[in-house]
Amino acid sequence: MAEGTGRGESLSIWFFVGGLTLLYGIILLPYGAYEWFSGHESSTVLSNLHPTFWWGLLLTLFGGFYSIRFRPGKG
């Protein structure tokens, strides 16, 4: 049984968690890189720290780990 979904279902709740955060990371990471390296940073406070890039990287790593760890069919 997949943890947290239902009897006989293959997707774990943790796979949903990993999958969505990975998707967000994949969206934010390249966008943050584009902002950083093209000089198109937004006018928010502390945008010089490139939070979009670093947060995108963190979400990619977190989401990637959970997606692989709890991928369907892993047991």
Add this chain to the structure above:
Amino acid sequence: MTALAILLTTQLTHLAPIDILILVLYFVVVLFIGFYVKGSTKTSEDFFLAGREMTAWIAGLSFVSANLGSLELMGWAGAAYQYGMLATHWYWIGAIPAMLFLGIVMMPFYYISKTHSVPGYLQLRFGEGARGVSAVSFAFMTILMSGVNMYSMALVMKVVLGWNISFSIWVGAVTVAIYVMLGGLRSAIINEVLQFVLIWAGAALIPILGLWEAGGWTKLKAQIALNVGSSDYTHLWTTLGSFKDNPMGVHWTGIVFGLGFVISFGYWTTDFLVVQRVLSANNLRAAKMAPVIGAAFKMAVPFIVIVPGLLALAVLRDPHTHQIIHLVGENQVDAAHPYSYNEVLPLMLIRYCGPGLLGLGITALVAGFMSGMAGNVSAFSTVWTYDLYGAFFNKKASDAHYVSMGRWSTVVGMIASIGTAYLVMHAASIMDYVQALFSFFIAPLFGTVILGMLWKRATKAGGFWGLLAGTVSSIAMWLYTTYGGQQALARIALSVDAKPMAENLYRAFWSWLICVVVTVSVSLLTRPVPEAQLAGLVYGATTIPDDGARSLWQKPIFWAAIVITIFFFLNIIFF
């Protein structure tokens, strides 16, 4: 309505395509989960209790997340701006001891009695009368609370993005109604775990970047003291010696007895909205561990809610004039002060988050509101189906009929919540509104449940009349202080310097005391319940089964001891 009219003209920002993509993805996944688990939601046990197959971690995170709605996000961020660190009491003394007490002491009784709901437990212990009173008051409260969440979400969307308030209310309501109707509690729990992670992913950047900008915690405290002209805002306990010494107008007795004992224990141990999540656990040890895990995460939530409110006192400046922005109460908003306390979190979000991160932050807020809505509406459908419809209108229907009733009551509950969302617009403050509701319904319920669980001599008549007397007296005290002026306030809240929040705490304590006195008095005047009928329901008449924990790290009591130690440590650090 004046505030609303002004806010309509003060849209803060626009979503970029990347923000819209992030928000849309969230809605797609949430709805997908509803359709995905529908296939495994066939029986009433599946629909109302998620098949009782959740692990301790999932039940624990869902337990915290169901509570992490508008009250926690916008309400307490605003309260932190208004009252300073005193707002943290609602997370620590106002939650942690009660959550641990639920896990270690009360959960075995709820779990082994195999009850479907808290009113269901009251029916087993005190009979149909107590169940009826608690079910009606709980159903009423969940609908009102769900409305608070809808209104909060709509307010964020309107203020931040300029979206029409009705459009925002309906988008959130329809989405939640679909996934709860399809998958019941199972769907709600899965989404709540996802929402908990997303809330952190979207909101944690505000305190991180805010503390960076402020120069760390010590400099933040100094800046707040400079801007506000007082160091009272960054202490938990030192200002609670008298009503006049702190911005909340409260005394430590109100915090310890009103909040820490009555409201907190009442909410976390008898509010079926949260207890339902723990009842979904797959065994007794998981049911005991879930609130302990929840308590550990609950202690961390002030970082993403209270810290942004404090940061706003120090760093929130008008981008054009560079003057500190002064937020005001919802009913004091005007051209000179266009933003209310409730908007502090969106304002901080916009301050630090550009395209992409803004979408993530907005998604976090939406996730919080939707978890609050889903928690209320799934609990409502369970209590309505089991404790009102199944108990008083149609006792012998088939299991499939009750599942169908659960689905329809989800939709009806959501429509009723939409109605209450429009009512909330007229409340001066979300927090005052919610605290008043808690003191009406939760405080006396805690008196009834705790006596029923720990005192064998409590009788059915005692439970019923105690609960009724506590609820009615709480509403009566609220009317008295609302219309009775300073004299009434001094009588109920023990000081003319008490402010509305303090009055809520003392009112809760008095209504609990009235409930207990009436329950004890009536019980002693009526025939005791034979002990054989109390097995599995009352301490002293029940053999608690072994929870299966063998090693130290498997024992819920061990982890509860660690959590309570950290709790004391945090209170000392921020004393």
